[in-house]
Each structure stands twice: as structure tokens, then as C-alpha cells.
Amino acid sequence: MSSTNIASNTTAPTQFLQTNGQTYAYRRFGNGSGLPLLCLQHFTGTLDNWDPAVTDPLAAGREVILLDNAGVGRSTGDVPPTIAGMTAHAMAFLDELGIKTCDVIGYSLGGMVALQMVQDRPSSFRRMILVGTAPRGGEDIMHLEKPSLAKRIQDPTNKGYDVLKKIFFTSSPASQAAAEAFAQRLSQRKDDRDPPSGPKVAGAQTAAFREWETFKGERFAELRAIRHPALVVNGVHDEMIPVHNSYRLSENLPNAVLLTYPDAGHGSLFQYPESFTKHAAAFLSSESESAVF
């Protein structure tokens, strides 16, 4: 590990926090005047799926805190089959860490947990970034059995990061070049890596998606009570959680800016990390009550 470059997800040591008989694996690095930024990860993603090109520039202005939720990576326990269950774990982790107020970025599955956390404990959060995600009652959330996705996921020639390159990016040469660069960045960390997620993680997280697609009463009504400034980001060609879910977020959250990226799928933040981190940092650095930055 390079001591001159500690504020990077390529080198930051994994740490472990115990509370209520549960151990959470996490990494915490960076500094600056900003509030800590809790980073909540995607379906089957571990600490090692956080692209250093996204985490490291953000860590230049604040601490970033990456979390393996229960049952993921080296965190103990079982993956809860609901977003509410994952939310309870993330809150317990924050409490034990002694974080009173923070910003949060939730990507995909992590965005749903972020939304639920902000709803359940509004005073613990200041600003939120929601990337490639969906509100409760969203549509077409992570149906990996769809032929267009299943074909790419089940390709017998896949190896290494091939699945992520196929499902997080579009098929254009530019997007695939960005996918290759992304895979290279994820490969840079050599030691102290999380084990990859297996079918048990995927099964419970998929159950959580199905439950998140249901809603009672007026669809999206709960979003209108969330006053926190939000930055909603998506690729226009996201096939895993289609962009219309981001439209519903930015239309119903009363204080949200929406940014969409061209020629991009679910992994838009990894395709355009320079742009994404520039806008995310500007958004997080704002002291306004408005999301507009």
C-alpha cells in the first residue's frame, strides 16, 4: 500500500466495525471541509466495485466511506431481502461509527437504500446523489432475466469484468473503450480485496428489488416529503434500471436536479468519471438549501 496515495480505493485499507453481533467491512479515506460521504453500492457489488476514478476525486474534498452491507463482501450476516432491512444495517453502521450527519451517494440498489435512509432519518443526511436508481414503485428494475440482459450475462465466453463491461455500458466503441478503462481501474487494487458475491447475495438482493417495485397508495407520494437537495444521474440507455425511473425521481422529489448522459447505460458514473465527479463535487460543495448548483 502506498502511503503517499492513501486517499484512494486502490490502496485504502479495509476496516471492520462491530455492533450488535454484526461485523461490517468498510473503507474510509480522504479529507477536506465537506461532510463525510457515505457510498452505497450496486447489486452484488463489494468495496472493490467502487471505481477509484469516482471515489478518489470525491475524497479530495471530504472523507468517503464505502460500506459492505450485511452479507456482502466481508460483512457478516445474511443479505436482507428488503431495502428496509438493508437500511437498518446501514443506519446501525453509521451510528456505531459516530456519524451524526453526512451526505450520501447511492448507486442502483444503493440508491434505494439511500432514499429509505433519508426518509427514515432525515436529520442524519444533508445532500444525496442518486445514480442509476429508482423510487419505490419504479418500473422494470433489474430484470436480469430480460432476453437483452440475459444474453449478455450468460455468455459462456465471459470472464473477469466482461459481464460488467457488457451490462454497465453501451455497445458503442466509445462506451466499450470506457468499459475497458473501468475494468483496468478496478483491477488496480491487488491486496486486501473482498470476495466476489455469490448466488445467495444475488437472490436476496433480487427479492429486495421485487419488493421495491410494489407500492401502496399514491405512487411516489412519499418522495414529495423529502426536502433534501438531490442530484439524480443516469445514462439514457440504462437497460437495468431504465432512465424513466430517474425522471420520476426528479419530477417527484421537490428539490432534485437531473443530469443524464448520452451513449451511456447503467454505469454512466464509471463511463464519465471526470464529468460525474466534477458535477457531484460542485453539488456537494454547495451550501444552498436548493439542489441547484
Added chain:
Amino acid sequence: MSSTNIASNTTAPTQFLQTNGQTYAYRRFGNGSGLPLLCLQHFTGTLDNWDPAVTDPLAAGREVILLDNAGVGRSTGDVPPTIAGMTAHAMAFLDELGIKTCDVIGYSLGGMVALQMVQDRPSSFRRMILVGTAPRGGEDIMHLEKPSLAKRIQDPTNKGYDVLKKIFFTSSPASQAAAEAFAQRLSQRKDDRDPPSGPKVAGAQTAAFREWETFKGERFAELRAIRHPALVVNGVHDEMIPVHNSYRLSENLPNAVLLTYPDAGHGSLFQYPESFTKHAAAFLSSESESAVF
């Protein structure tokens, strides 16, 4: 007119250009290393409807060129009843002015003209900004007869900028405060003002909207051939040209970034001029082939 503050739409002199028996009123001010920025105006809008809080910061990095299309303000002739007709006038103006390549910002009606110009003469344009507008075949474009709009437009107590304050902004206190600031800024110019548009202008421009709602063949297919970097901007609560039209633009233009603003209607660029001009200037200053900035 203040000679120390010439790069402002509050003080820039109106100029007149003759070609083909037609006179076009325009203003041109600002300087910097950027390409000239052609600014195409909204329904019934004249040179005096360009908010100096939008034009002036942009003029700090390039020349901005504001145009009264035929039959509007002090430009002669009749307003064409089609976007194609307005496009021909704007191209003739650019040609006579000797502009070989420029950037373009089209707002509302002006966005439709910008799209048609870029399609008709791609080599004359580099980057485009499309605010509160719609592609050909868009839906619910400027139906001022809708009860929600008609009520605000026909309110007998309206005077001055009241109609714009009611239909360009939302009813929230924050948006109405921004509306009042906008009206104050438009009032700052005291001399050399355009006459306001009358029913003849409105009638021909409305006919153009109705024609623009029609389409032949595959809807939005023509957008996919436009490779120019585009920045698409809208307020999420635009009732004049609803935001779903901006979604269709950013989904079908192959090289477009979408930015939407909360608690904002048709006049989002006038509600958040500081944010809008910051992002617009960053977009225009990019030398990339990609719209991503």
C-alpha cells in the same frame, strides 16, 4: 447607454441588417475566444425578452447575437407559419452577417428553429443548447388554450410582465421571487426597445407549433442523425412544453446531456441564471466531440 458596460443586453444597441429586401433587427455584444452564440427566442419574444442575467455572463466568453426573426420586433416581413420558414430567415441572416460557424442556443420556439437549422446546414454549427423545447412530433406543445394556462394568461388583472411571471415560473414563493427578479431585469433597458408582439405574431407562431407537432415516418428518427453536442435543459414542471419533450430530445439525439431544474417551469433558465450560465459556459467552452462536460 453606458460605454463601460456595452456587453449587456441592457445597453447593447439594436442593429439592422438588410438582405433580400428584408431587414433583420439584432443585437451583438460580448467577446472572448468562443465561437459566436446565436440566440433564438421564444413565442412572441423580442430582443427585449432576453434576460441580461443569461446573455451577459455568456457574452463574457464570446459574442452573443440576438435575433428578431421575420415579423418580430423591428424585423420586417411576416412571421412564417412554419419552423422551416423561420429557419430560412435565420440562415439568411447568418449568411449576410458572414458567420461561417457558430454555436446556437434556442429557447422554446427558438429551440425548434435551432434544431431545424442544425439539420439543414450541419456544417454551420458546432454546439447547441436547447431549453424548454421539443422535437418535431413532440406532444402538448404550447397549447395556451389549456385551462391551466388560459386562466393565468387571461387574468384581467395582469399587467406588465405578470403573464410571463405566471407562465414561465411555478407558483412557489421561491419561483415567484425569481420571477419578480426576472421582470426587474427585463425592465432595466430603458431606450431602443422593441415593440411588443401582437396577435398576428402569436397566430403565425402558433400555426408553426401545430405544424411542428406533426411527423411522418418514424417519430424522432431525424434526431439520430444529428451528431452535434447538445445540452438540453428544462424545468420539471414546464406546462407550456412539458419536460417529456426534453426527455425525447436527450434520448434520441445521440450526443446530448440533459439537465432539469426543480420547482421550475418553462423559464428555468431565467429562474436559475447563475447555474444555467455556469453550465452553459462550461458546455460551450469544451473542445470535445462529446456533449459531456
